[in-house]
Amino acid sequence: MKRRAFLFAMTAAAVMPALAQGKPTKIGIIGSGRIGSTFGTLWAKAGHEIMFSDRDADVAKKAAEAVGTKALSGSVEQAVAFGDVVFIAVPYGALPAIAQQVGSQLKGKVVIDPNNPVPARDGELGAQAKEKGAAISTAAILPGAKLVRAFNSWGYQTMAREANRPAPRMAIPIAADDPGALKVGIQLVSDAGFDPVPAGSLAASKAFDLGSSVSGKVMTADEMRKALSLN
Numbered sequence: 001m002k003r004r005a006f007l008f009a010m011t012a013a014a015v016m017p018a019l020a021q022g023k024p025t026k027i028g029i030i031g032s033g034r035i036g037s038t039f040g041t042l043w044a045k046a047g048h049e050i051m052f053s054d055r056d057a058d059v060a061k062k063a064a065e066a067v068g069t070k071a072l073s074g075s076v077e078q079a080v081a082f083g084d085v086v087f088i089a090v091p092y093g094a095l096p097a098i099a100q101q102v103g104s105q106l107k108g109k110v111v112i113d114p115n116n117p118v119p120a121r122d123g124e125l126g127a128q129a130k131e132k133g134a135a136i137s138t139a140a141i142l143p144g145a146k147l148v149r150a151f152n153s154w155g156y157q158t159m160a161r162e163a164n165r166p167a168p169r170m171a172i173p174i175a176a177d178d179p180g181a182l183k184v185g186i187q188l189v190s191d192a193g194f195d196p197v198p199a200g201s202l203a204a205s206k207a208f209d210l211g212s213s214v215s216g217k218v219m220t221a222d223e224m225r226k227a228l229s230l231n
């Protein structure tokens, strides 16, 4: 390898999260309710290190205890500092508060976003985000974060049940604007026990928002690609 190419490869390897290289990584979770605890459990089973956080420290502590030695709990700030990747799983209306609390810490980090705007719960923000598309709305709330959209349109019980089933595995569509973040997200979807289906940009992910034609439907990757016209 020429010296320049070698140096580039070394630099890329140094900045790329361990996960993109197929190694265990540290995942900070904000919101340790149904979705947060489900995915913390699945990623811990896959060998990743987890730090749960929540508005209520006891909720995060219990989620970590349920997982066992691969999981810690801490404050929201500590979970963001801990994670090479951050998974935010809170009611959509809580995202601006999270941006205010840790938005500057999230800049440059890979952030996985499964959050759904629900106007009845999330008010005007929810109505606007539903109209515009959830992912690009989250990206506007968290500028600078390398956002990955995934896991949003299936119930947590369905995903917990279907994860790691024998092939063909359940498909999860995934979208990102940043290619490195997409790579990390694809690995995390796979490590959680699903077949990732890259589905384009954050704007394009409106096609698999909650309430879309694929929402709630358990499909194989081939079926999902067909349903989203990705072939």
Ligand SMILES: NC(=O)c1ccc[n+]([C@@H]2O[C@H](COP(=O)([O-])OP(=O)(O)OC[C@H]3O[C@@H](n4cnc5c(N)ncnc54)[C@H](OP(=O)(O)O)[C@@H]3O)[C@@H](O)[C@H]2O)c1
Binding pocket: 030, 031, 032, 033, 034, 035, 036, 053, 054, 055, 056, 059, 076, 089, 090, 091, 092, 094, 097, 098, 114, 115, 116, 117, 151, 152, 153, 154, 155, 156, 157
């Ligand atoms: N449930 C599903 O099947 C499902 C499926 C796909 C996507 N989603 C989406 O995933 C997100 C989470 O859903 P969920 O069902 O897991 O909700 P959940 O069970 O209510 O858990 C959300 C957790 O986030 C905490 N939280 C609220 N504001 C916070 C803040 N500012 N900082 C830290 N933690 C905060 C909540 O604490 P408090 O109780 O104190 O408010 C709660 O423990 C939602 O956006 C939802 O649309 C849910």
